[in-house]
Amino acid sequence: MPRKLLTGGLTAALLLAVAPAQATKVQEYELDNGLQLFVQQDERAPVVNSMVWYGVGGSYELPGKTGIAHALEHMMFQGTDKYPDGEFSEIISANGGEENAFTGADYTAYYQKLEASRLPISFELEADRMRNLLLKEADFEKEIEVIKEERRMRTEDNPQSFTYETAMATAYQTSPYGQPIVGWMHDLHNLTVDDLRDWYDRWYAPNNARLVVVGDVEPDAVHELAQKHFADIPRAEVTPPAPRPEVEQRGMKRVKVQRPAQLPYLMMSYKVPVLKTTLLDDTAAGVAEWEPYALEVLVGILDGGDSARFSRDLVRESRVAASAGASYNMTARLPTSLLTLSGTPAQGHDVDELEQALREQVAKLKDKPVEAAELERIKTQVVASDVYQRDSVFYQGYLIGLLETVGLDWRMIDEYVGKVQAVTPEQVQEVAKKYLTDDRLTIAELEPLASESLMPALPAPTSEEDDHVH
Amino acid sequence: MSTKHYLLTLVLLVTAPVLKATPDIQHWQTEHGVDVYFVAADEIPIVDIHVVFDAGSARDGDHAGVAGMALGMLADGADGMSANAISQAFESVGAEYGTSLDRDMASVKLRTLAEEEARTAAVDMLIKVLSEPDFPQSDFEREQQRSLVGLQAKKQKPGSVASDAFYAALYGDHPYAHPTSGTEDSIKALTPADLRAFHEKHYTASNATIAVVGALTRDEVEDLANRLVARLPAGESLPALADVPAATSSEERIEFPSSQTHILIGTPVVERKDPDYFPLYVGNHVLGGGGMVTRLFNSIREERGLSYSVYSYFYPLAKSGPFVAGLQTSTAQADAALEVLRNEIRDYIENGPTADELEASKQNITGGFPLRIDSNSSIVSYLAVIGFYDLPLDYLDKFNDRVEAVTREDIVDAFQRRLDVAEFDTIMVGRQPDDNADD
Numbered sequence: 001m002p003r004k005l006l007t008g009g010l011t012a013a014l015l016l017a018v019a020p021a022q023a024t025k026v027q028e029y030e031l032d033n034g035l036q037l038f039v040q041q042d043e044r045a046p047v048v049n050s051m052v053w054y055g056v057g058g059s060y061e062l063p064g065k066t067g068i069a070h071a072l073e074h075m076m077f078q079g080t081d082k083y084p085d086g087e088f089s090e091i092i093s094a095n096g097g098e099e100n101a102f103t104g105a106d107y108t109a110y111y112q113k114l115e116a117s118r119l120p121i122s123f124e125l126e127a128d129r130m131r132n133l134l135l136k137e138a139d140f141e142k143e144i145e146v147i148k149e150e151r152r153m154r155t156e157d158n159p160q161s162f163t164y165e166t167a168m169a170t171a172y173q174t175s176p177y178g179q180p181i182v183g184w185m186h187d188l189h190n191l192t193v194d195d196l197r198d199w200y201d202r203w204y205a206p207n208n209a210r211l212v213v214v215g216d217v218e219p220d221a222v223h224e225l226a227q228k229h230f231a232d233i234p235r236a237e238v239t240p241p242a243p244r245p246e247v248e249q250r251g252m253k254r255v256k257v258q259r260p261a262q263l264p265y266l267m268m269s270y271k272v273p274v275l276k277t278t279l280l281d282d283t284a285a286g287v288a289e290w291e292p293y294a295l296e297v298l299v300g301i302l303d304g305g306d307s308a309r310f311s312r313d314l315v316r317e318s319r320v321a322a323s324a325g326a327s328y329n330m331t332a333r334l335p336t337s338l339l340t341l342s343g344t345p346a347q348g349h350d351v352d353e354l355e356q357a358l359r360e361q362v363a364k365l366k367d368k369p370v371e372a373a374e375l376e377r378i379k380t381q382v383v384a385s386d387v388y389q390r391d392s393v394f395y396q397g398y399l400i401g402l403l404e405t406v407g408l409d410w411r412m413i414d415e416y417v418g419k420v421q422a423v424t425p426e427q428v429q430e431v432a433k434k435y436l437t438d439d440r441l442t443i444a445e446l447e448p449l450a451s452e453s454l455m456p457a458l459p460a461p462t463s464e465e466d467d468h469v470h
Numbered sequence: 471m472s473t474k475h476y477l478l479t480l481v482l483l484v485t486a487p488v489l490k491a492t493p494d495i496q497h498w499q500t501e502h503g504v505d506v507y508f509v510a511a512d513e514i515p516i517v518d519i520h521v522v523f524d525a526g527s528a529r530d531g532d533h534a535g536v537a538g539m540a541l542g543m544l545a546d547g548a549d550g551m552s553a554n555a556i557s558q559a560f561e562s563v564g565a566e567y568g569t570s571l572d573r574d575m576a577s578v579k580l581r582t583l584a585e586e587e588a589r590t591a592a593v594d595m596l597i598k599v600l601s602e603p604d605f606p607q608s609d610f611e612r613e614q615q616r617s618l619v620g621l622q623a624k625k626q627k628p629g630s631v632a633s634d635a636f637y638a639a640l641y642g643d644h645p646y647a648h649p650t651s652g653t654e655d656s657i658k659a660l661t662p663a664d665l666r667a668f669h670e671k672h673y674t675a676s677n678a679t680i681a682v683v684g685a686l687t688r689d690e691v692e693d694l695a696n697r698l699v700a701r702l703p704a705g706e707s708l709p710a711l712a713d714v715p716a717a718t719s720s721e722e723r724i725e726f727p728s729s730q731t732h733i734l735i736g737t738p739v740v741e742r743k744d745p746d747y748f749p750l751y752v753g754n755h756v757l758g759g760g761g762m763v764t765r766l767f768n769s770i771r772e773e774r775g776l777s778y779s780v781y782s783y784f785y786p787l788a789k790s791g792p793f794v795a796g797l798q799t800s801t802a803q804a805d806a807a808l809e810v811l812r813n814e815i816r817d818y819i820e821n822g823p824t825a826d827e828l829e830a831s832k833q834n835i836t837g838g839f840p841l842r843i844d845s846n847s848s849i850v851s852y853l854a855v856i857g858f859y860d861l862p863l864d865y866l867d868k869f870n871d872r873v874e875a876v877t878r879e880d881i882v883d884a885f886q887r888r889l890d891v892a893e894f895d896t897i898m899v900g901r902q903p904d905d906n907a908d909d
Contacts (some may be wrong), residue, residue, distance in 0.1 A: 044513045045844035077762070086772060089762040094830045096837020098761075115840045149730065152797050153778055157728040159626055256850045260727040262626040263619065306545070306557035306567075316553055319612055322619040344623075347615045377562050383566025384583055390514050425817035448626075 010158075026400060029221035029226070033235045034207025037226050038400050038410060039219040042393050048215030049123040049393040051111040052130070053401040056203040057208075058181035059105040060241050061335060065193060067183015068199045071102040071147055075196055076110065077101075078139040080132040083293045088125055095121050103181055107405045113394065116216040123229040127209075130204055131223035131233050140193040151182045159261035159446055166265045167444035175246035175336060186323035212402045214397040246271070246336040253442040261448035266351045267339040268358055271440040272328065272431075275408055277335040278393050292330045292417045294427040295339060295435070299372050300378040301428065302326040302341070302361060307377065309361060314343070320357045322346045333406040341433070350443050365432035369425030383421045492866040493849050495856075496688060502675040502704065506695045507853040509683045510550075511846050514900040517684030518850040519593075521600060521698060522858050524708055525576035525672035528645040532716070533664050535617065535652015537672075539571050540605075540665040541576045542611055546874075547604040547866040550847040556595060565592035567599075573646050575858055583849075584685040593694060601701035603669060605662040617657045624651070627800070631724060632732040632899040639720050639895035640792055645711060649687055674705020681853035683846045691799070692768050714790040716737045731804035731900025735811065738790040739888050742859040746884040748872045750793075752782050753881035755831040756823040757815065758782030758852050763830070768798060776807045782815070788859070793889060801900045816891045820883035838903050841881045 029037040039169050044335045079085045092099045096119050101110040112122040155161045172178030183191070211230070213222050249271055273294055295393050303310045303326040314321040324343035341361075343355040389395050400410045491708075493509040500506060527537045528677040545567060546553040560567045574666040578600060624630040634649045641647035648656075680695050717737040741752055750758075758766035758781050770780040782795035795815060799807045823831070843849050843866065856865050 041489075043510075046840050047844040072753065086763060086768065090830065096834050096839065096841070098838065098841060115837060118837075141774035143771070146771055146778055147777070150778035152729045152800065156729055157628055165652060252521045258489055260626075262622040270531040305561045307554060307561045312554055312559070315616075316612065319615075322616050346612075347619060373562075377558070377886055380564045381561060384588075386567075386574060387514060387567070387583060389583060391516070391847055394843065397766070 010110075013251070023149060024396075024410065026377050026410050026434055027223075027231050029223045031206065031231050032228060033231065033233055034205075034263045035209055035226070035230050035233075036210060036404065037211045037215070038221045038404065039217065040212075040214045040299070040396055040400065041217065041219065042214055042390075042396065043216045044392075046116045046216050047074070047111045047113065048119050048120060048122075048213060048217055049397045050109060050126070050210040051109055051397050051401050052126050053109065053212065053405045054108045054199045054203060054209050055109055055208045055238075055405050056199075057104050057106045057108055058179055058183075058297075059176040060203070061176060061179060062096060062241075063179070064187060065191070065195060066179045066187045067147070067181075067318060068195055069108050070182055070463050071144065071188070071191060072196050072199050073108050073110075074101045074143050074147060075135055075140060076129055076133060078136070078143065078217075079134050081134065082128050082132065083125060088129065090140075091125065095145070097121075102290075105177055105181060107402065109395070109405075110403060111397070119217060120224065120229075122400075123225055124135065127229040127233060130206065130209065130230070135200065136160035137192055137193050138373075140196065142190060144180065144191060147182070148185065151185060151188065155180070155182065157258075159259040159448070160265050161267055163267065163446040164256045166255055167269060167442060170253055170444060171271070171338060171442035172336075173247050173249070174244055174301060175334060176244050176412055177332070177334060179245075201236075203238065205238055206230060206233045207235045208238045210401055212401040212404075214393045214395045214400070220333055239245045246334075247438055252438045255463050256447055257444060258447045260450075261270075263344055263446075264351045264448060265342070265344055266354050266358075267340055267342045267442075267444045269340040269442045269444070270356070270436050271336055273335060273437045274330050274332045274337045275412070276331075276406065279408075282339040288420070290423065290427055291431055291434075293432040294423050295328055295379055295419060297331055297375070298325055298365060298428050298431060299326045299339065301326045301365070301374055304378055304381055310343075313316045313361070314357055315346075318357060319346050320349045320353050324358070324380060331402055331406055332407060355443065362432065362436045363460050365436065366429060369429050372425070375423070375425060379394045379421050382417055386417055452468075476642050476799055477517045479640075492549070492869075493843060495853065495863055495866075497863055498692070499694075500680070500695045501701070501805045502696075502699050503653060504675050504680060504695065504699045505839060505857050506680045506691070507683070507857045508681075508688065508691045509849050509853065510686070510688070511683050511841050511849070512685045514846065516846065517582050517584050517589060517686055518582075518598070518846050519582075519694075519698075519856040520681040520850050520867050521578045521596075522679045522681065522854045523578075523673055523787075524574070524677045525668070526572050526574040526860070527648065528573045528711055529584055529651040529668075529672060529708065530648065530656075531667060532647065532662060533652075533668070534648045534656035534662055536668045537576060538571050538819060539613060539617060539660060540668045541571050541578070542617075543605055543609065544569065544578065544599045545664060546609040546613060546887070547606040548598045549602040551598065551603070553609060556599065556628060559595040560592055563588040563591045565595075567592075570829070571650055575854075577708070577854060577909075589686065593697070596879050597698055597701060599688070600673065600698065605665045605669070606663055608663070610662045617651065620651060621654055621657065621699075621778045623765065624649075627726045628663045628726045628730070628732045631726060632734050632796075632897050635722055635724060635897045635899070636734040636736065636794070636895065638791075639722060639897060640717075640736065641873045642715060644714050644789075644819065645789065646659040646714065646738075646789070646791075647678055647871055650660035658909045663685075670703070671705070673702060675699050675702045676705040676707045679854065679857035681850050683850040683853065683856055711789050717890075717893040717895075719895060720894050721903055722898070724899045724900050725899070726899045728900050729800065729899050730798045731801045731826070732737045732756075733804060733808050733811065734794060734897045735797070735808075735815075735891075735894045736792050737889065738760055738896050739793045739844050740784045740791050741789060742786045742791075742861070744786065746761065746888060747784075749880040751886065752828070752835065752876040753818075753823065754784055754793075755835060756784055757818050760831055760834055763834075765818060765827075766795070768795075770807065776803060776810070780811075804898060804900060808896070812894075814840055815889075818891050819885045819891065822878055822885065825878060828876075828878055828881070832873055832876070839870055 027039045097114040099112040310324040327337040777797040780797040785791040
């Protein structure tokens with residue numbers, strides 16, 4: 001089946017769930033230079049996941065310079081004086097490590113997973129490249145070509161990703177969330193190594209970073225080790241980017257993407273608030289604290305498993321959809337985000353029928369409170385997935401790093417289950433009425449072109465999921 | 471590659487790690503003779519169960535895609551319960567049900583809370599799904615249509631088109647040749663009766679393996695395993711698959727409206743219990759298996775910037791699984807990239823790794839061993855493979871020793887005997903030279 005564009009509903013619900021029944025035990029430290037350290041013990045295996053999260057990503061970029069954050073992430077593997085060329089990766093590899101990095105709209109993060117006693121190697125290397133990156137012209141000239149190939153692979157040659165990119169650029173009028181994380185191709189052509197150097201100097205500083213360590217480690221010893229490796233790195237002045245709030249949408253938008261493809265595809269994206277919206281004094285007007293949680297439950301009602309409404313009604317009952325999904329990222333840094341319904345019509349049906357069916361699903365949420373059994377199922381799933389997530393040291397670190405980097409608090413991991421359980425059928429109905437309206441909606445449709453009608457050249461845009469991996 | 475003294479310095483930074491033991495695998499047979507592999511893990515109150523059958527797509531016979539559809543439809547109606555009722559039964563207790571299919575194995579997977587009421591409800595549902603699927607006509611028609619949509623979706627991905635063509639080229643008439651999801655014609659020709667017949671023959675006690683990891687006692691798992699397969703027919707063990715015919719080279723260029731050309735080259739080589747497996751595996755780690763430090767990565771990405779992703783791997787199967795090397799690059803430079811790829815592999819087969827490269831790869835594989843078994847989900851997958859392919863119970867215990875034992879000479883010998891670039895099949899999917907395309 002066609003892959004869902006974003007994480008599905010249940011996955012969205014999982015996103016914040018970790019270890020609730022027993023409280024998450026995170027030890028928090030801050031070095032004098034502003035570097036924040038979070039340590040969570042997990043002694044199940046002699047393994048450690050060490051991550052550095054920088055408070056910068058694609059949404060910090062200005063028009064004309066998209067793709068810088070991701071390009072710099074690539075260059076972070078190209079060497080320092082102390083560890084030139086590919087030595088970073090060679091050292092991690094020779095120590096049995098796994099490593100990578102990912103760039104999102106709101107963060108750039110680097111991680112190594114190692115046998116637990118080898119944590120000093122991770123700290124030595126990450127501290128070094130926090131300030132000492134060489135950024136050589138020749139390396140950049142080569143690496144930017146790799147990035148263009150990455151863009152071609154992920155976006156240009158993938159009609160659903162291409163549609164996603166167009167949908168984001170259409171839905172957001174002024175917010176930087178409309179920009180592709182990998183960057184527009186013409187921006188990649190124009191980027192210079194000097195652009196990257198400015199970016200690096202501006203954002204890569206201890207006071208704009210969070211160090212997250214999860215595994216079979218002793219927190220105070222990790223703190224001591226962090227002091228040893230990171231304490232001498234000077235603080236830098238980090239000025240937040242000028243605000244680029246999303247202007248209020250004044251009516252429905254619709255865009256059609258014509259690409260060589262076999263299957264049509266439909267995305268319906270509604271502007272919605274997120275957790276951050278409820279915390280910001282000036283923009284919080286009218287957004288209650290429970291609303292993001294009610295939206296989270298709403299997504300679970302539609303797409304939280306095979307027994308949820310989309311599978312039950314659209315795939316199995318009316319059979320208008322071959323697949324359908326709902327997604328919502330409640331942890332966005334900026335206050336306006338999207339709740340997206342998407343799908344591929346079944347054979348014998350078209351996107352208009354699918355749109356109609358999705359609209360009926362929305363109408364049903366507004367007209368009638370969800371049933372008690374549906375709500376109960378979501379709540380049980382949230383509790384269960386909360387326990388399941390403890391099986392992954394990577395994911396535990398991911399949640400802590402993500403929440404802290406976007407300006408939330410790791411303690412929300414523990415609050416999540418309770419907040420979801422407190423959501424009532426009336427609240428789900430209320431957020432449906434308030435936010436799933438046409439004046440907040442952008443509809444994007446992929447219209448397959450037969451290959452024969454193709455022109456030889458296909459210029460184009462990007463992005464499939466949130467993260468671009470090195 | 472030159473000697474890397476800094477490696478030594480940093481490796482010595484840490485004291486020799488005291489590794490916790492590999493998981494203690496308990497192995498027995500159920501009352502009906504089904505092999506059970508169990509690792510107790512009490513730290514998290516969850517249970518992972520994989521029930522694996524010799525029912526991969528290689529068992530499709532004349533009905534390509536029947537294995538995939540039968541597996542996919544187990545939970546679309548069983549013992550008179552509807553797909554809605556079944557999914558509710560799992561999800562209302564927070565359980566996660568799933569399946570996966572490859573050429574050899576059909577896997578049915580359940581993750582549930584260990585708590586007795588939830589676990590019992592989930593396992594009871596699993597038993598019905600495994601033993602008494604109904605394959606209702608109406609659900610079948612829907613899933614058949616969805617399979618066809620899935621096949622169409624594959625046709626818009628150059629990587630999928632390349633992969634299907636690659637297996638077809640390598641395996642000819644062998645049952646590994648066709649796509650695991652079947653073809654449009656074969657899916658259209660299927661009926662619920664085909665699925666029922668497939669289930670009856672393949673989902674049997676003789677053909678099953680059970681793997682369990684989680685917060686349960688041995689007694690509890692014995693009971694659970696007995697119940698899981700009690701309602702399966704005894705059945706018969708299936709005959710071994712045919713041997714894969716000798717490799718012959720071919721080159722196929724497939725027109726596709728993409729900006730890049732996807733390249734795959736390779737040949738059938740390696741079985742799960744192959745005596746050359748470890749030299750091939752360790753040797754390939756240097757060549758293209760070891761992430762961002764391999765020969766191929768350095769040559770094609772780091773030196774030339776030709777591709778975002780470039781890799782090689784051996785994929786061991788019951789019969790000769792493939793050696794695969796691949797990349798994707800802008801069409802205008804595809805021929806050049808293919809030549810670099812072939813030359814690197816040819817050179818490696820001829821000369822093997824340097825002593826330093828081999829040492830670095832061994833350090834990565836053995837030093838990274840704890841990472842492979844650091845979660846219940848990774849351990850249960852290992853158990854299923856050990857059980858299905860009848861690997862020794864000490865496979866994990868001995869893994870590092872067998873890696874350490876591989877010498878440079880072993881690698882050169884194994885690569886020279888088993889791989890010859892002149893016999894590789896080559897698939898290129900993208901615009902063809904006449905198109906004169908670039909962006």
